[in-house]
Amino acid sequence: MFALSLRHALLLTALAFAAVTQASSFDCASAASKTEKAICADPDLSRLDEQLAVRWRSTLNKAADPKALKADQRGWLKQRNQCDDLAPCLRRQYLMRLTALEYMVKPFSWDATWQLIPWGVSEGAEITTRRQDASHIAFDISAANGSHSGELEGVATIEGTQARYEQGECVLTFKALNGVMDVAQDGADFDCGAGMGVYYGGRYVSSKQTVLVDYDLLTLGVAQTQRENEVLHTLLKGDYQTLLQNCGLKMDGESSEDVPNSEVSNYWVRGLPSSNAAIVMRAPNEQFWIIVLVPQAGGKTLARYYTNVAQWKGRMPDVLQAWYASKGGEGYMPLDFML
Template structure:
């Protein structure tokens, strides 16, 4: 009986150390690269990989140029593998790839309205192209990045499956690809008529409706782990979406003198750094502190303080207080202590 109990205990101990491996489009047992191991260890990315695997062959069979799609897939895999162990990077790569594959089977036409596949929640672009004659198209493009925007129009010359536009300090290349349109921009944002951070380059799908992708805070890199994303969901409730919309840009902030080993990130919506912003501080064991700027019913700015640490519910860490004072800039900015 003692020997049996010992064997049973050893079996349970060994099970504790078996890594969690999720299903994917490839055999996780033979995963070698950092990227493959990360995919297999993350259930969400594994599901995305399975969806891509299921969509790949039917798409390949229906597109106008299968050879071009295979080359494009090799390029995408190279970009994906550069993510290595970066979970947010992998999530974005898969979500954007799935969106592209949805539209590749559509027939291509220069007479169309196009929507960019967005890399985040606060970016987007709409492009209209129209064939003028055998050698030229007209284009009209508008884009946003946070609160900044840009517009541009002109005439591009068709060369094979591409169309080229050259202006003063700004060139655009429109490349037709299996029902999609890739836009390459050479020129700075202001030179091409855009506000700061506004670029027209990217992959566009033929659609009258703007495209959205189901990004979350982990996909955008605000949350660093699945557990942290879930903690922020539970803590912020409706304001989770507010944080998602306002986290267009991020930068590391100063540490808080009253909380050892804490890390601080500041974030803002591009172009509205003083009216849509927040600061997030994290410490070991899933401890979180957050101040988020919101608009009240009168469209006045106010700050909301959240934490999942009970002893900090009624007081705000020094780093967050300093940030609030700096953002307020000697103006009245109410700070609400959230439950």
Template sequence: MFATSLRHALVLAALALACTAHASSFDCASAASKTEKAICAEADLSQLDEQLAERWRSTLAKVPDPQALKTDQRQWLKSRNACGDRTACLRRQYLMRLSELEHATQPFSWDATWQLIPPGTSTAATLTTRRRDAAHISFDIEAAEGANSGNLDGLATLKNGEAHYVKGECALNFTPINGVLNISQAGADADCGGGMGVYYSGTYVASQQALTLDYDMLSLGLARTPAENQMLHTLLKGDYQTLVEKSGSLMAAEPSNDVPGSEVAEMWMRGLGATGVVMRASDARFWVLLVTYDETGHSRLRYYTNAAPWKTRLPEALQAWHERMKDHLQLPVDFMP
């Protein structure tokens, strides 16, 4: 009886190891880098990796220039691996690449409207290109980073299938790769007509509508696991998406002395300033102070926590943030149930 039970346990263990070893597009048993190990360790990332592998195969069979796509994939893998084991960074890389491959099979034309594949929730750009003659294209691009914006138009010269624009210290290169368009920029934001932090570089796909990727708290790094992400959904309700959209840039702050093991991230957005602060503890407790709007359109500060003893008071770190922000955020705090 014991031997039978032991054999049964060994079979189950072998099956579990087999599932783990093939949880992604590569063999997890031979995963060596931080990135590969992180993908194998996270079910969510492993699923994205499998999705990408499937889309890669189908896209490669349909694009007019498979070799260019292979070269581009190698460049993307370098960008992905630069994330190391940072889950949020890896998730964003996969979501952006999935969107890119979805559009790569479209026929390329210089007469098109293009949308930037956004690297975050506060970045957007729309580009219009028109072929003027055999040697030139005209372009008009509008971009935004938070509340800051930029606009540039001009005439670019076609050479060897690419387009090049240079004016003063600003230079843009337009490089088609099958059905998508990559833009690289040389010159500072202001050199190219952009507000602070506004750049035009990135990958664009042909679309009349701005792209909306499935960015969430996992993509931003404010939730570490799908369970924590769902917990924040339940806690914040309608303000969950508000927090995602207002996250902008995150800055690590000092932990709260009255919550041992806490981690604090302050949020700010270009042109808007501070938008909120999020604190988490290792036991999946969260504290959120968020700039939002009431039903009349007036700004408010809403405070959420899933830690019952803190429902009616702010932890030290959030209170300190609130005090620092009073000069330009003189807002009452609504303690949410």
């Protein structure tokens, strides 16, 4: 797929130029892969593709190591193309890449504070690195995924543009690249002193402030289309953000007998399944049934039920009833029917 779409990849990376017939960085009339066709068919993805092309050209002109940046872009294109035509996956790839390119114009230094570009809304990590001498850096990592956390400090040995740390089963590799740092972890979460599901690997940017990526329910896959995302905004209003923050982990739910053609997904924040969670049931024609848990003062939790299907406004389908009961039901948390 990558070989077939090389012309378009080169267009995106500003290595060549051609006439554009659609709202994207390449000629949609010649789109060959599922990914390219999906970008051309989706105005939001086309807009992100155009933004990326502009930022790429600007970053390439300012980068300290353009050759390394081009190689990194080719790697990103391969990763992007693995999304095929899945809009949520593509949107996440573009948002993360736009964030990374913003920081790649900075010169790299081992004396810096680094922030993780997060894959989701409930994770984050910060690394402080300090060069001790020509061959070593000291590092201090603090990371979290939901309510679980991890901390690690040590000394890594510099080998060219990389630094390596090894202690028991925990191996970390720090790779320098044009103002960003890639961290690879070999070893389980607990091997590196972290709680369940907390890992230090990923791409970090040089910043003392937490990196915020503009994720929404479409990016996280709760909505499958831009239209569904708009429907959820209208339906949930202020609780759109609440649902977004509850989408740390996902598991497919039981099928509904009340709504046979529906799909059910359970969401929760790692370590907080009783206070920061939600269940979303969807059916064709942008129909939704949702319960979202809302933490309250004093450690209490409130459940709110939403649907845009008129005949279900005052009652819940079977799977939502069962899910609410599994969280303790009325004996544990009140339920508001949001009409």
